[in-house]
Amino acid sequence: MADAKVIPFDDDRSRAGERRTPRRAPAANGNRDGHPAEPVPINKAAANSASTKGTSGKGGSGGRSGAKGRRGRALPEQPSAPHDERMEQRGGAAREADGASGDSRGEGGGDKWERRIAGGLKFLRRRLTGDYEVDDFGYDAELTEQVLMSVLRPAYEKYFRVEVKGIENIPSEGGALIVANHSGTLPLDGLMLQVAVHDEHPDQRNLRLLAADLVFALPVVSEIARKAGHTLACAEDAERLLARGELVGVMPEGFKGIGKPFGERYKLQRFGRGGFVSTALRARTPIVPCSIVGAEEIYPMIGNAKTLARVLGFPYFPITPTFPLLGPLGAVPLPTKWTIQFGEPIPTDGYPPEAAEDPMLMFNLTDQVREQIQHTLYKLLVQRRSVFF
Structure with missing residues (x-):
């Protein structure tokens, strides 16, 4: 197999998938016998109404009603409608x-x-x-769009039935740092977040997730992660992506969040030292808080085999009601109902360049983001009818 061509990052999305518009039959000028058709009176009001609908569907003055879905068709204006609708x-x-x-x-x-x-x-x-083309991070836009997203989409739509709120808080262009809580024993929340941004955003933007070292140390997983646009969770890579106008996703809780016991669900762990805030300040990009409800219950972690985890080189080895008791069947997640809400962006372009070196400012902004995510989690939990519905 020939090697893939490496292109600059700015061109990684230049190859859009082929979209063909359905062919329409030519307008008939007469009946089957060849005689001219009788003139049909025109209802001007109906014609004007149809013309208005047609233009608004193309993104003219129709706002979100002109947004295109995954297949390029116009979708109705429903930014926070339930997923089933x-x-x-x-x-x-x-x-x-x-x-x-x-x-x-x-x-x-x-x-x-x-x-x-x-x-x-x-x-x-x-x-x-x-x-085919990949960027200098290994991101394969065509493979992600046509294969990886198609594989994840059934779980997103049918299994977890993800409902997205506040998608309008993600900018239509330019860089932004999306900061979310992390949970679920396995990092399925990051994958569902990536699908949510791509499928629900009017401009179908791609989310570049920052992942831990362990992800890129695992065979097969590391290659897929690179192809999907994920990169190492370091400030240098994050700044490069943000400077190029990309959406970057980070989950500051890390393994402490994803591997916490079930009894501590929806209680945010420490957000590190605020490195993500420093990155956003240097890139002068907004921070978008994100709260994910539903991932905590997919693998209820009731124990941790620390010795086995140390032998295998894992940060933890989960014990759930079904794993390892049921073997491979225990690895099937529970079909919980998810809600992902994006909060109002926190701007950073108003701070001076030296603000990225101010520890007190970084602490305050980190605490502000964390509190906003935690408050939204509690609000969503109160509104939730059931874990599975």
Whole structure:
């Protein structure tokens, strides 16, 4: 297999996936006998209304109603609608578009499947020939969009039924640092957060997660993490990404958050020394607090085999009600209902350049972010009807 071409980071998203618009049948000028069709009166009010809807769907003055979904179709304005309602609306729009395509060509879903097969074959050919691009961090935009996101999406939509709130707090362009709580024994919350930003944001932005050293020390996992845009949790990499206008995700609790006992669920651990604040101050990018509810219960950690963890080189070895008692079946997460809420961004561009070296300012900003996330967690827990519904 040929080697992939390495391109500058700014061009890593230049290869957009192919999107074809459904073909429409040409307008008929007469009936089947060849005679001219009778003139049809035009309702000007209806025509104006249809014209208005058509233009607002393209992002003109329609605000979020003009935002495009994953398939490039216009979505209705529902920034905080429940997940089931959003899925029903998306499914209806997809069925309507597919029906229109089927009517125009008389092939129904066959034409859609032909396009998918053709696109899949092109994708495989590019992978086999090495005709694809990665950036200097190893991020493979095409593989992430067409494969990794497709693998994670069923868990996001059907299994955990993630509901997203406050997505409008993530800027449409430019760098931003998203700071979230960390939990769940295994880092599934980071993956679901990545899908949420990509699928729910109007501009389908990609989130570049900062991961611990252990992730890049594991075989297979490290390669997939690099392809998905993750990078080492260090200030230098984070600053480079932010300077290039990327969204960067960080979970300052680290292993202390993800490996805490079930009895301490939704109680934030220490946020380190505020290194993420210093990074945001140097890059002069906003900090977006993020609260995730639902991940704490997927693997209720009731014990920690510390000796075994030390032998294996892990920070902890979890014992749950199902693992290791049920073996591989115990590794299946519980189907909890998730909510991800993005808070109002905290600007950093108003501080002088030397503010990144001020320990008191970093402590205050770190505490402000932590308190905002903790307060939102408590609020979401009060509003939650059930762990699973």
